[in-house]
Amino acid sequence: MVNLIEIIDRSLEGPFTSENDFGLNIFVPKLREVIKKYEIKFDPENPLSCDDDLADRVFQAGIELFADVGIYCVDTERIIKFTEEEILESLAEAPSCPVFGEGSDAKALVARKPESDIAPWCFIGAGGAAVSNETLFESILEAYALFLPLADSITTPTIKHIEGRLVRTKSPLEIIACMRSSTLAREALRKGGRAGLPIMNSIASAGSDTAKIAGSQFGLRPSDGWLIGTMAEMKINFERLNEIAYVRNLGGHIVAESAPILGGYCGGPEGTAVANVAYHINSILLMKGSCQLTFPIHINHGCTSSSDVLWASSTSAQAISRNSHFPFFILNYVAAGPMTEMCLYEIAASVINAVVSGASIEFGGVTKAVEVDHFTPMEPRWASEIAHGVIGMTRSQGNEIVKKLLTKYEDNIPNAPKGKTYEQCWDMKTKQPIPEYKQLYQKIKTELAELGVRFKF
Amino acid sequence: MKKEEIFKNLFDAVVEINVQKGKDAATQLIKENYNPLEGIENGLSKGMKAIGEKFNKLEIYLPELMMAAKVFNSAMTILKPHISSDSKSTKKGTVVIGTVKGDIHQIGKDLVAMLLETGGFEVHNIGEDVSTSTFIEEAGRVDADIIALSSLLTTTMASQKDLIDILKEIGQREKYLVMIGGAPTSQKWADQIGADIYGKNAERAVSLALEFMSKKQKS
Numbered sequence: 001m002v003n004l005i006e007i008i009d010r011s012l013e014g015p016f017t018s019e020n021d022f023g024l025n026i027f028v029p030k031l032r033e034v035i036k037k038y039e040i041k042f043d044p045e046n047p048l049s050c051d052d053d054l055a056d057r058v059f060q061a062g063i064e065l066f067a068d069v070g071i072y073c074v075d076t077e078r079i080i081k082f083t084e085e086e087i088l089e090s091l092a093e094a095p096s097c098p099v100f101g102e103g104s105d106a107k108a109l110v111a112r113k114p115e116s117d118i119a120p121w122c123f124i125g126a127g128g129a130a131v132s133n134e135t136l137f138e139s140i141l142e143a144y145a146l147f148l149p150l151a152d153s154i155t156t157p158t159i160k161h162i163e164g165r166l167v168r169t170k171s172p173l174e175i176i177a178c179m180r181s182s183t184l185a186r187e188a189l190r191k192g193g194r195a196g197l198p199i200m201n202s203i204a205s206a207g208s209d210t211a212k213i214a215g216s217q218f219g220l221r222p223s224d225g226w227l228i229g230t231m232a233e234m235k236i237n238f239e240r241l242n243e244i245a246y247v248r249n250l251g252g253h254i255v256a257e258s259a260p261i262l263g264g265y266c267g268g269p270e271g272t273a274v275a276n277v278a279y280h281i282n283s284i285l286l287m288k289g290s291c292q293l294t295f296p297i298h299i300n301h302g303c304t305s306s307s308d309v310l311w312a313s314s315t316s317a318q319a320i321s322r323n324s325h326f327p328f329f330i331l332n333y334v335a336a337g338p339m340t341e342m343c344l345y346e347i348a349a350s351v352i353n354a355v356v357s358g359a360s361i362e363f364g365g366v367t368k369a370v371e372v373d374h375f376t377p378m379e380p381r382w383a384s385e386i387a388h389g390v391i392g393m394t395r396s397q398g399n400e401i402v403k404k405l406l407t408k409y410e411d412n413i414p415n416a417p418k419g420k421t422y423e424q425c426w427d428m429k430t431k432q433p434i435p436e437y438k439q440l441y442q443k444i445k446t447e448l449a450e451l452g453v454r455f456k457f
Numbered sequence: 458m459k460k461e462e463i464f465k466n467l468f469d470a471v472v473e474i475n476v477q478k479g480k481d482a483a484t485q486l487i488k489e490n491y492n493p494l495e496g497i498e499n500g501l502s503k504g505m506k507a508i509g510e511k512f513n514k515l516e517i518y519l520p521e522l523m524m525a526a527k528v529f530n531s532a533m534t535i536l537k538p539h540i541s542s543d544s545k546s547t548k549k550g551t552v553v554i555g556t557v558k559g560d561i562h563q564i565g566k567d568l569v570a571m572l573l574e575t576g577g578f579e580v581h582n583i584g585e586d587v588s589t590s591t592f593i594e595e596a597g598r599v600d601a602d603i604i605a606l607s608s609l610l611t612t613t614m615a616s617q618k619d620l621i622d623i624l625k626e627i628g629q630r631e632k633y634l635v636m637i638g639g640a641p642t643s644q645k646w647a648d649q650i651g652a653d654i655y656g657k658n659a660e661r662a663v664s665l666a667l668e669f670m671s672k673k674q675k676s
Binding site: 004024028074119130158160166168169170174177204205207208237261262263264266267268299302308349361368370372 | 512513518519520523524558559560563576610611612613614615616619620640641643660
């Protein structure tokens with residue numbers, strides 16, 4: 001496989017073009033060409049696709065797109081290009097079952113197929129949403145360890161304030177926030193009895209490469225997941241390449257992140273699905289990942305639960321899982337907030353869609369991960385219970401459930417309720433959700449069981 | 458050709474994303490000695506409004522919106538020299554817009570910049586990862602009415618507050634309207650830091666910018 005030094009060479013010597021030209025005159029026309037060539041068509045009636053042939057065509061289109069377009073390096077204004085031969089070689093040589101975590105919490109992440117009997121990996125927690133201070137950060141991390149029995153790995157929040165001061169990127173406060181994030185997360189997971197549980201979003205508080213690398217010295221392990229992102233669409237910068245260089249030399253696992261934007265340069269659901277496949281290849285070849293984390297997201301709604309995004313996610317997930325053994329996650333962002341029916345419906349639809357299509361899950365972003373303290377352990381617990389409840393489910397059955405769920409919430413996405421904060425939903429003394437939330441949870445669980453979800457407990 | 462027909466051609470050029478049609482209609486408008494301001498208002502701007510509505514419903518996507526803006530600007534290049542200096546200016550105001558220091562997110566900010574421009578503002582898009590002093594220097598250089606700051610990260614939001622604080626410190630706070638936006642920002646945050654305008658989304662940012670400029674001009 002092409003090594004990192006060769007990639008850096010290509011970022012310095014590849015074809016020169018402006019960022020605007022790369023987006024509008026290189027990426028967009030080629031994407032539209034492959035959509036047409038491979039006859040990829042959005043089916044609004046069936047958000048969870050059941051079409052194997054379509055999935056395979058999306059995969060081929062993704063390979064052709066990536067081979068033709070490459071990845072743009074914004075620092076050098078050059079395109080890092082790969083040949084089709086290099087792409088196929090990378091797919092053959094990609095990792096298939098990386099092991100994350102330590103001791104009794106260590107586990108192999110296995111690639112799945114559509115309708116698979118293999119349990120999805122549940123990478124759950126805050127999805128990088130902001131928590132207002134260190135005390136709440138530690139409290140919620142401990143609650144994750146105690147309250148999420150199906151968690152295979154944890155996604156931590158971003159600390160917004162350190163000692164009352166707003167954390168600023170590329171400042172000493174960011175470095176301190178990242179150091180404390182690592183220390184506190186590790187200690188909280190130990191207190192909660194899951195000391196070996198991997199943290200798979202590295203340090204959510206880190207905006208810069210410096211802060212991520214410095215913060216990691218205070219508790220991250222090579223067996224954790226080191227989340228490193230790309231920029232929409234098909235772009236990277238030196239900060240992210242710096243992180244890749246560091247983690248590669250540490251022997252750590254890179255979780256290669258992408259977020260194709262539906263409505264942006266990708267266009268509609270068809271282009272978003274194809275771009276997602278291209279990002280999958282990028283995760284292996286350029287990012288040197290141990291797995292891919294992707295979240296196709298809606299440009300106006302900022303969430304992943306609308307029917308067009310669900311179609312793009314399901315179609316690309318099937319394209320990837322049918323044609324690649326490189327494991328991947330779909331990250332879900334929902335519009336509504338904690339302790340609302342809508343939030344639980346959105347999570348259920350998004351998770352069913354991903355798991356039945358062959359993905360593992362990260363959950364996630366509640367209230368689009370933009371409202372401070374608006375997340376609790378209940379939503380990731382719900383996501384993991386749903387994920388395990390649809391193992392082996394057929395796509396057609398999953399599609400019917402998702403369609404029913406969409407009728408319950410999709411029209412409300414633009415004005416979704418924000419719900420309550422962690423402190424309003426969680427009894428800090430008993431370390432349990434308040435009774436009102438438990439009742440709501442049970443009510444929706446009964447509804448989903450009636451729809452066909454087979455809950456483990 | 459009747460002026461209404463030319464207005465329609467200008468409108469259609471934007472909606473159909475046809476640069477040549479836009480240029481031809483603009484040339485025709487000048488040739489027939491019609492008022493270019495009327496052509497902008499009744500043709501090009503209406504076309505951009507229609508395109509904006511289509512984008513909100515995702516009947517079209519960002520690339521189409523960008524190309525429609527290109528049609529608008531191509532026609533404007535032809536019309537602008539013919540707007541007489543004594544006629545009422547079409548310019549709604551001048552905006553300096555950028556993504557704050559430490560933040561490299563581009564798409565949302567560019568979308569707002571584009572809609573402000575086609576909404577009648579003179580827009581100076583100064584890019585991403587922009588320092589506070591650069592915002593202030595640029596605003597002074599172009600005599601801006603509005604400074605617009607985008608932030609997509611909770612860890613870069615503080616730069617929006619910095620700009621307002623520094624404007625106060627140097628005695629220039631009253632000189633500019635400050636608009637903020639970006640996923641982690643909110644009306645509450647805008648109130649907390651003393652921003653004048655919170656643009657929840659691109660469309661809202663433009664309508665509020667117009668509203669505030671109208672108030673400013675009346676006062």
